[in-house]
Structure formats: structure tokens, C-alpha cells
Amino acid sequence: MRLRPIYFTRQALDGMRRGPYVALVGMGTIFVALFATGLLAGALGGAERLLQAWAGEVRISAYLAPGTDLGAAQKAVAAAAPGREVRVVPAVAALRQLSEELGDQAHVLDGVGPGVVPDAVDVLAPGISLEGARALAERLRAVPGVAEVDYGNAWLEKLEALVARARVAAIVLFAVLALATAVLVGNTLRLAVFARREEIEILKLVGATDGFVSTPFLIEGLLQGLGGAALSIAALLGAHAVLVPRLRESVPLAAALRLGDTLPSALLLGLLAGGAAVGLLGSALAVVRTLRRS
Amino acid sequence: MIQLFHVSKEYPGDAPALQDVTLSIEKGEFVFLTGASGAGKSTLLKLIFCEEAATSGQLLLFGRNVAKIAPRSIPYLRRNIGVVFQDFKLLPRRTVAENVALPLEVQAMPVRDIRRKVKLLLRSVGLEHRAGKFPPSLSGGEQQRVAVVRALAADPALLLADEPTGNLDPERTIEVMELLTAANARGTTVLVATHDRSILERYKRRVVTLERGRLVSDGDSIRRVAGDRP
Numbered sequence: 208m209r210l211r212p213i214y215f216t217r218q219a220l221d222g223m224r225r226g227p228y229v230a231l232v233g234m235g236t237i238f239v240a241l242f243a244t245g246l247l248a249g250a251l252g253g254a255e256r257l258l259q260a261w262a263g264e265v266r267i268s269a270y271l272a273p274g275t276d277l278g279a280a281q282k283a284v285a286a287a288a289p290g291r292e293v294r295v296v297p298a299v300a301a302l303r304q305l306s307e308e309l310g311d312q313a314h315v316l317d318g319v320g321p322g323v324v325p326d327a328v329d330v331l332a333p334g335i336s337l338e339g340a341r342a343l344a345e346r347l348r349a350v351p352g353v354a355e356v357d358y359g360n361a362w363l364e365k366l367e368a369l370v371a372r373a374r375v376a377a378i379v380l381f382a383v384l385a386l387a388t389a390v391l392v393g394n395t396l397r398l399a400v401f402a403r404r405e406e407i408e409i410l411k412l413v414g415a416t417d418g419f420v421s422t423p424f425l426i427e428g429l430l431q432g433l434g435g436a437a438l439s440i441a442a443l444l445g446a447h448a449v450l451v452p453r454l455r456e457s458v459p460l461a462a463a464l465r466l467g468d469t470l471p472s473a474l475l476l477g478l479l480a481g482g483a484a485v486g487l488l489g490s491a492l493a494v495v496r497t498l499r500r501s
Numbered sequence: 502m503i504q505l506f507h508v509s510k511e512y513p514g515d516a517p518a519l520q521d522v523t524l525s526i527e528k529g530e531f532v533f534l535t536g537a538s539g540a541g542k543s544t545l546l547k548l549i550f551c552e553e554a555a556t557s558g559q560l561l562l563f564g565r566n567v568a569k570i571a572p573r574s575i576p577y578l579r580r581n582i583g584v585v586f587q588d589f590k591l592l593p594r595r596t597v598a599e600n601v602a603l604p605l606e607v608q609a610m611p612v613r614d615i616r617r618k619v620k621l622l623l624r625s626v627g628l629e630h631r632a633g634k635f636p637p638s639l640s641g642g643e644q645q646r647v648a649v650v651r652a653l654a655a656d657p658a659l660l661l662a663d664e665p666t667g668n669l670d671p672e673r674t675i676e677v678m679e680l681l682t683a684a685n686a687r688g689t690t691v692l693v694a695t696h697d698r699s700i701l702e703r704y705k706r707r708v709v710t711l712e713r714g715r716l717v718s719d720g721d722s723i724r725r726v727a728g729d730r731p
Contacts, residue, residue, distance in 0.1 A: 211609065225594055409590050412550075413604040413651070414580035416573070 219426035222403070229399040230431055233392050237435025237485055238442070240388035241478050245443045247377045249469040253451075254370050256468035257460050258337070265332050265340055267347065267358040268296070270325040275352030277326050284328040284353075287346040292331040298324045325354065337367055385485055392489025396428055400497040407497065421494040425487060432486020436479045443470055443478075502528045502659060502690045503549060508558035510544050510714075518544040520714040521558070526692060528658075531685040533701055534694040536711035542694035545711065546661050549692070550582060551575045563658070580608060583652030583660040583689075585681075587667035589644045591636040597647050598623065598632040604655040622650040626680060642673030649680045653689070660684055662693040666700065678704060 223230040267288075271280050277295055285293045296304075301324045306313040332343065344356045400407070410420050447469055454461040503526040510519040519541045526532050534542050547553045548560055551567055560567045563581065570578060583604075591600045598619050605615045623629045626646040636644050645665060652660055662681060666674040678700060685691045695701070701708055710718040 214606070405590075406592055409592060410603065410607065411576070412579070412584050412590065413607050413655070414576045414578075415607045416576045419576075419607060 215422045216426055218423035219430060222399070222423055222427050223430065226399050226402060229395060229402070230427070233395045233399075233428070233431040233486070233489070234435040234438070236388055236391045236395060237432050237482050238438045240384040240485070241436050241439035241482050242442050244377075244381050244384055244481075245439055245470070245474065245478050246446065247373070247380060248474050249443060249447065251370065251373055251377055252471065252474070253454075253461075253464055253469045254373070256464055257458070258367065258370065265335055265358060267330045267332055267340060267344060267356065269328045269330070269347045269350065269353045270355040270357070271327060271352050272354040273322070273325065275326065277328075280326075280350065280352045281328050283350045284330060284347060287350050288330045288332070288343055291343075294329045294331065296327040296329055298322070298326050301327060328353075337364070385481065388485050389488045389492065392428065392431070392485060393492035396424065396431075396490045396493035397496065399427070400424060400493050404497065417498050421491075421498060424490050424494040428486040428488075428490025428493075429483055430486070432482040432484065432489075433479065434482075435486070436482025439482070440475050440478055443475075502526050502530070502563065503692070504559075504561040505545075505548075506559045506561075508548065508555045508560055510541075510548060510553065511556045517556075517714050519548070519555075519711075522711075522714075522716045523558075524709060524716060524719065526690065528690055529685070529688055531682065531691045531704075531706045532693070533704075533706055533708045534692060534711065535696055535701060535708055536717075537696060539713075540711040541714040542696075542711055543663055544714075546584075546663050546692070546694055549659075550584060550661060551578060576607075580604070580655060581658045583655070583657040585645070585648050585652045585660070585662040585665045587664035589636070589641075589648040589668075591644055591647060591651075593635060593637050596633050596635055597628065597639070600636065600647060601651045601654055603651060608655055618654065622654055623647075626650050640673075641668050642670075642676055645669060645673065645677050646680065649677060649684075653680075653684055656689075658690060660689050660691045662691070662695075664695055664697075665693065666695065666697060671699070674700065675703075 269280075269284055271277070277297060281293060281295050285291075302316065302319065305324070306316050309315065330343065330347070332340065335343065340358045344358050347353055347356045407420050444466075447466060451461070451464055451469070454464070503524070505522050505524045508519060508522045509517055511517045522541075522545065534545060536542055544553070548555050548567075549562065551562075551570070554568065562578065565578075591597075592603075595603075601619045601622055602615050605618060610618070619632070620629065623632050626649070628643060628646060628650075631639060631643060631647075636647065639647065645668070649662075649665070652662075660681065665681070666677055669677060674697070681691050681693060682704065693700075708718070708720065709716065
């Protein structure tokens, strides 16, 4: 069969024009699947960016046992965290800071003496990874006089576990959605192929090869896939434009979120390629089954 | 052109559609294939057109054993065969010109040549003014003329027609038959399946008669058609 891209593309467009509902259903199915996948991937990307933003502001506090020499503890902590900025936070200063943070409610601290709050040594560790923070906390715990170490690990580890689980879920979801979409698009295009079985029969009567018959359908599937993907990308960009400013209002860390964090160009290109592949696969399934029976 | 040797065709659970048919049609012949409904005429055409395979026996087409032709080669074989049906088999959503152009597009003829040829073909059957119309807006006779020119568009060596006048009145029947005989006069081998006795009487050509899947007569005389016992 001679390659005639213009002829076959025109045939595919004619087919879509003659059966617009089938084309719209196919495109819509691909749109929904890719939008759901893109939304999940975008949320994951955003969550990972937030984790990184947290890491940029991380402060690890080593609380000292009563009676520990603050100067000696500072030296020991600095030795355990080489290259990091180390700050001493005496109990009095900590109480003062707490009182400032409480503002109008500061009266609740009336009668609370410095002995209630422990002295602490803070390690500023911008850019540290969660694993690094965990290891550093372990080393600080081993420093003589350190009673407790806090780096916000409870919620952070939960968030990290959640992101890891979501990543696995996203991969599974994408695989399931891709398969389901290919089957759905395949069935939708089967309807299109079935509706045009008479045309296929006549084309075969006049000597058309299977390639000649199936190429317009494959292009149709490809165009539907690209159309569905383009729509999903537009919808994702719209969702980003609407949701991220609101997120920034409620989560200060989200100020660091950029379009490239939630919807990187690799993801958008992946969605486009995924849409094209699913459309092509669906139409191939449909047309092969029909040709096999004709 | 066409040679059948002891060809039979059976469908599971049915009586044989064709039984032990031996027949030879030479290049340039015009042959009527006749018989009552269910005699096996359409089945025989389907075998010749490679739409179905014979259960037993051998069918040679253009000197090639059809059973030995690879499925992927069948479309190329079909390009030498034009087919006309009783129900026209025109694409309702394509214009008359687009319908006639189909066999030429399949053969990748350049667009300009296709346009020129389609125009000539439609002019030859007096339908040039209908080129942009859709088949449902045409009369039955016009639709069948379109179907005939489509079948002849790629200058096939063989033209098969399955009850081509079955849906037409006598006047339109003559129009279509004239197209088929004209194609034959230009050298195309024509095989027409019909049970219309008036056609057989009007056009004195070779008549092959089938009865319950068996070839019961083969000759020039109308007196030997189905139902007439010698």
C-alpha cells in the first residue's frame, strides 16, 4: 500500500464528520482518563514540592536534660552536625518566644518559670532530605545531655508515606485507566467501524487491502486520542490556575509551588503521547476485530 | 479466464450450495448464470470473487488456482474484477463521483486523473450532472448505472453482476444491460447472474443453468434455462 497521509487523514476527518457522536464519545473517554491521571500526577508533584519546601526551612531541635552545660552541649551538637548552623535557645529565651507567639493568650504562661521549659540547641539544616534529617536526629540523640530531639518527624513521615503510597496508587491507577480507556475507546470505535461496515465491505469489493481500510480508522483513533489529551491538558492548566492560588492562601509553604512543579512539561507531553497511544490502540483493537470478521 | 473443476460448496447444517460444478468461461465471453432462487448463482459468484472458498474442487481465475492465493494477495486479484449487485451497494454518504472514484482511489491513481476519468465515466452513462448528488437522491436506474460505472472504473478484465436488474423496471433494465453488453464489446468478460427470463430472451448469449447447486445445462439456447426439461 502506498503511503498517502493526506488522503487517509482526509478520510479520517470525513469519518469523524459523518459520525461526530462516536468521535466525541471516544475523545471524551480519553479526556476523562487523562484528566484523572494528570490531576493525580499533578497533586503528587505538588506534594513532593511541598516536602522539598519544608526541607528548605527545617530546624532540628535538641532539648537538653536539666542541669546540662549549655556551652558544652552546643559544641557537642556542632560536632554532630558539621557544617550546619547551630543556635543555643536557653529556656528563658524559649519562654519569651512562646509568649510572643501566644500574643493575647500569653497570660496562660503566668507563673510558669524557666525550669518548666528545657534549654535547647537548634540545628538549622536547609535543604536537608528527610533521610538526612532522620540520621542527624539520631546523632543528636547520642550527644551527652540531649534528652529529646524534634524535627517534626511525626507528621512529616506520615506525609512522606502518604506520598509514597499515592505514587504507587498513581502508577496502578494509570495502568488501569490506560487499559480501561483503550478497551472503552476500542468499543466506541468498534461502533464506528460497525456503523461503517457497509463502507468497509464495499471498499474490499473494489480491491482495498486491509491496510487501506484500516488506516483512516487508525488515524481517527489517533486524532481522538490527541484531541482528548489536548482537552485534558487544557483542563489541568485551568485547574492549576484555579486551585493553586487558593492553596497558597491556606498553606504558606505552597507559595513555592510553580506550574512546573504540578504540571511539568514532561507530564504534559506524556499525557499527549498517552492519549495518542490509547486512541491508536483502541482503534487498532476495533478495526482488527472487524476486519477479521469481514 | 474462469475454470471450475468439480467445485462444491457446503455450509454447515445446510444442503450443499454447489455440487460438483465444472465450468469454463473464456476471455471476452458474455455468460448468463441462471436458475431459481437458492440454485447457487450468488454462491458461485462469491467463489469467483474470492469472498468465500470452495469446500472441494478447484477454481482457476486468470490462470491462478484461487485456493493457493495468499489472503493478502486477494485484494490485488479483486482489482481485476468489477462487481455489480441488485442492491447497488453504493455508499449513501458519498457523492456519485466519490462512489465511482473508489476503485481508482484504492489503486492510488493520482487525484487529477481520477477526476478526469470519473467525469468521462459519468458522461458515458448520462449522469455527469448528478456527480455531486448523493445516491439516495437518485432513481433506482440511475443508482445501478452508477454501480456499473464504478465496477468498470478500473477497467477490470472480468465483470460479475448478481441480479443487476432485479430492482429495476423494464426500461431501466435495458439501460443497464446495454452498459454490460457495451463493456463486453470493449473486451471485458461478463458473467451475469439473473433469473429474469426476459433478459435471457432478449440477449442471445451463453446461458449456464444451476439447479439446487448443480450445473444442469450450459449452452446458447433460452430453451435450456431452469425449469425447462429438454
